[in-house]
Amino acid sequence: MSEELAASRAPTKGARSEHHIMPPGNRTADLCVAAARRTLDHALAYIYGTRVYGLTLRGPMPDHMVHYPKDLRPGRADKGAALMHGRFDLPGGQVRVTDTSPFLAAAPSETWAEELHGFSWARHLSARGDAHARQFARLLIEDWIATSGRWHPIAWRPHVIGRRLISWVANGRLIMENSELVYRSTLLRNMASQARHLARVAGGAPAGEPRLTAALGLAFSGLCLSDGPKRLAKGLALVCRELREQILPDGGHISRSPAAQLSILLDLVSLREALIARRQEVPMDVRNAIDRMMPMLRFFRHGDSKLALFNGSNEGPDGAIDAVLAYDDTKGKPFGFAPHSGYQRLSAGKSTLLIDTGPPPPGRYSHDSHAGCLSFEMSAGRCRLVVNCGDTRLFGPDWRAASRATAAHSTMVVNDTSSARFTQGAMAHLLLGPRLMEGPSRVESRRNETADGIWLEASHNGYQKLFGLIHGRRLFLAANGEDLRGEDHLLRVTDDDTPPWHPDYWKKKTEGEAFALRFHLHPEARASLAHDGSNVLVMLPNGDGWQFRARVLGGGESTLTLEDSVYLGGGETTRRSEQIVVSGHVFKDEAKVQWAWRRLSNARPTKGEEAEVPEFPELTPASPASD
Numbered sequence: 001m002s003e004e005l006a007a008s009r010a011p012t013k014g015a016r017s018e019h020h021i022m023p024p025g026n027r028t029a030d031l032c033v034a035a036a037r038r039t040l041d042h043a044l045a046y047i048y049g050t051r052v053y054g055l056t057l058r059g060p061m062p063d064h065m066v067h068y069p070k071d072l073r074p075g076r077a078d079k080g081a082a083l084m085h086g087r088f089d090l091p092g093g094q095v096r097v098t099d100t101s102p103f104l105a106a107a108p109s110e111t112w113a114e115e116l117h118g119f120s121w122a123r124h125l126s127a128r129g130d131a132h133a134r135q136f137a138r139l140l141i142e143d144w145i146a147t148s149g150r151w152h153p154i155a156w157r158p159h160v161i162g163r164r165l166i167s168w169v170a171n172g173r174l175i176m177e178n179s180e181l182v183y184r185s186t187l188l189r190n191m192a193s194q195a196r197h198l199a200r201v202a203g204g205a206p207a208g209e210p211r212l213t214a215a216l217g218l219a220f221s222g223l224c225l226s227d228g229p230k231r232l233a234k235g236l237a238l239v240c241r242e243l244r245e246q247i248l249p250d251g252g253h254i255s256r257s258p259a260a261q262l263s264i265l266l267d268l269v270s271l272r273e274a275l276i277a278r279r280q281e282v283p284m285d286v287r288n289a290i291d292r293m294m295p296m297l298r299f300f301r302h303g304d305s306k307l308a309l310f311n312g313s314n315e316g317p318d319g320a321i322d323a324v325l326a327y328d329d330t331k332g333k334p335f336g337f338a339p340h341s342g343y344q345r346l347s348a349g350k351s352t353l354l355i356d357t358g359p360p361p362p363g364r365y366s367h368d369s370h371a372g373c374l375s376f377e378m379s380a381g382r383c384r385l386v387v388n389c390g391d392t393r394l395f396g397p398d399w400r401a402a403s404r405a406t407a408a409h410s411t412m413v414v415n416d417t418s419s420a421r422f423t424q425g426a427m428a429h430l431l432l433g434p435r436l437m438e439g440p441s442r443v444e445s446r447r448n449e450t451a452d453g454i455w456l457e458a459s460h461n462g463y464q465k466l467f468g469l470i471h472g473r474r475l476f477l478a479a480n481g482e483d484l485r486g487e488d489h490l491l492r493v494t495d496d497d498t499p500p501w502h503p504d505y506w507k508k509k510t511e512g513e514a515f516a517l518r519f520h521l522h523p524e525a526r527a528s529l530a531h532d533g534s535n536v537l538v539m540l541p542n543g544d545g546w547q548f549r550a551r552v553l554g555g556g557e558s559t560l561t562l563e564d565s566v567y568l569g570g571g572e573t574t575r576r577s578e579q580i581v582v583s584g585h586v587f588k589d590e591a592k593v594q595w596a597w598r599r600l601s602n603a604r605p606t607k608g609e610e611a612e613v614p615e616f617p618e619l620t621p622a623s624p625a626s627d
Helices: 003-009 027-048 051-056 077-084 110-118 122-128 131-148 158-170 181-204 209-224 229-246 258-277 284-299 320-325 397-404 426-432 503-509
Strands: 016-021 087-090 093-096 343-348 351-356 376-380 383-387 412-414 436-438 442-449 453-460 469-478 483-492 514-521 526-529 535-539 545-553 559-567 575-585 590-599
Touching: 027 426, 077 087, 077 122, 077 131, 087 110, 093 110, 110 158, 122 131, 122 158, 131 181, 158 181, 158 209, 181 209, 181 229, 209 229, 209 258, 229 284, 258 284, 258 320, 284 320, 343 453, 343 469, 351 469, 412 469, 412 483, 514 559, 514 590, 526 559, 535 559, 545 575, 575 590
Parallel strands: none
Antiparallel strands: 016 442, 087 093, 343 351, 351 376, 376 383, 383 514, 412 514, 442 453, 453 469, 469 483, 483 590, 514 575, 526 535, 535 545, 545 590, 559 575
16 A cells, blocks of 8 residues: 555544444334323323312412513514414414314314414414404413313323413413403413423423423423412423433434424523523523533524424524524534534535434434435525425325435435335324334444545445445535535445345345435526536526536446425425436445536526536545545
8 A cells, every 4th residue: 555545544633433323122112112101191181181180280379470481483473464364374284264263173183283282373473463463362362271271182281281381471461461350360270270280291291302392381380470489490300301311412402303403492592581580590401401502503504594404304483593593602603513413514615514424313202303314405605505305294294204205305215215214004103103113223424624625424224124235425525615526325235144034135135226316406496407418507596506417336327317306494385396316226236426516617607608517526545534
């Protein structure tokens, strides 16, 4: 080996390696625990619905709200107007009501019902702030108390109560000020009953963000109602326990969802500010969690200041990210990699890449997880170029299932099969919900930063069990941010532990699996395929032009096409978009695709004149990213 090659392969100061191994789950044990839990929940629901249990929720009645915490989730007056016209477009579905109560309407999904009973949408009525909005909000609360105020199987779930109490105290001026005495007394009495029940069941809420929401609701009720000092102490203790369990050392949430990161941070900052306003001590666990989560939220932002689309996320509510980051005293730049959350961020010039380099979260935290291992997103300045499709809960379970598949992400797909599998079968789905059951158990990444740019090499084994293939991806972003080079490869591996009589043994001996390397484009990016099919030119709204080229190595036929896609990043609408697809077949136990994105110096060629076509860049074996 030459001295130059040896030097290039030697560890450097900027090199960092990460290894993520997900412990294998036990599906049988999970199903048994879920079945036992569901049986217990049904028994408890019967008890909670009795008049005798309702009597146990009586106690001292608060006479007023002592504090109205600030709701950092921005409200929209236009959405408030839609609600007043009977249009309840909430996560989980869309319902129009005219002459009936929304709480008696047929719910399109449990998610929609939880959102309706959680009253998070009340902030849109507060955004209107007029007398009609106040009257409408109070009529809906009276309606809710009449239909669901004693017991309801969905409305009285711990996390739904938590969200409703947070929403009611945060919108206290809307629903309380200058109200009639009878209405105000009935509302406060009902809130106290909900809070007493929540104090008993908050710890049994579903794991993850729902349990933290229940704990936060308990803390807010204790802080904002005049009879709540004991509930405040219990709620804060539960909040601190869940923060220690759910917030990773790098500040990410255990679900690996940027949306969960934002949602939890919005509530935590609101709680911290409310405690300070009430001259209460802020627990150290709350302070530490906020300090760690703020940089991680910046990590997940693109050049347009909105969220990346990984693991159930969309771009985020308008203004919500800026609202919470306004309370970040450090205002530091995003770091480069999140070793515990399993993400990498490459920034150079005006370009930003975010890459998923981690395994799925533990099963109980994976209800929003996607099969997007090694997918990436890229923005150039304030314009998004390469994206994932995102996630939506407005259009039903079929849309959501499609958005979670690997094909909805900018990565490589084998045989139209996702790299992770979700719950299958009515019984498993009923007991466990739409959680992830099996996915990449080992994900490795190695990063190196040099004067030339940033190198990243990563791999996952999500296709090993089905096809005996390992997917690897190598990326290089030049220092000026105008040149992104990539290489995706599939390599067949031998698993000596699989006996010949096992069905997977023969699957691994087959060849010729089809693959598709997908690059989903943002709807505002305009793409055109060259006549000879050799490259794609993409124009961004800011006038920048980017050229994509690819080639498949090692033999076999391949195609470069421009196909239809869909963008769900807005969260409330579907937008037509396009995707670049490089397709081929595994040949002689291996497939390798080299590709490149390069910003064109002449972004707008005149009519009849073709833009300069750069030479295809090489990823040499002696690169610092090699091992």
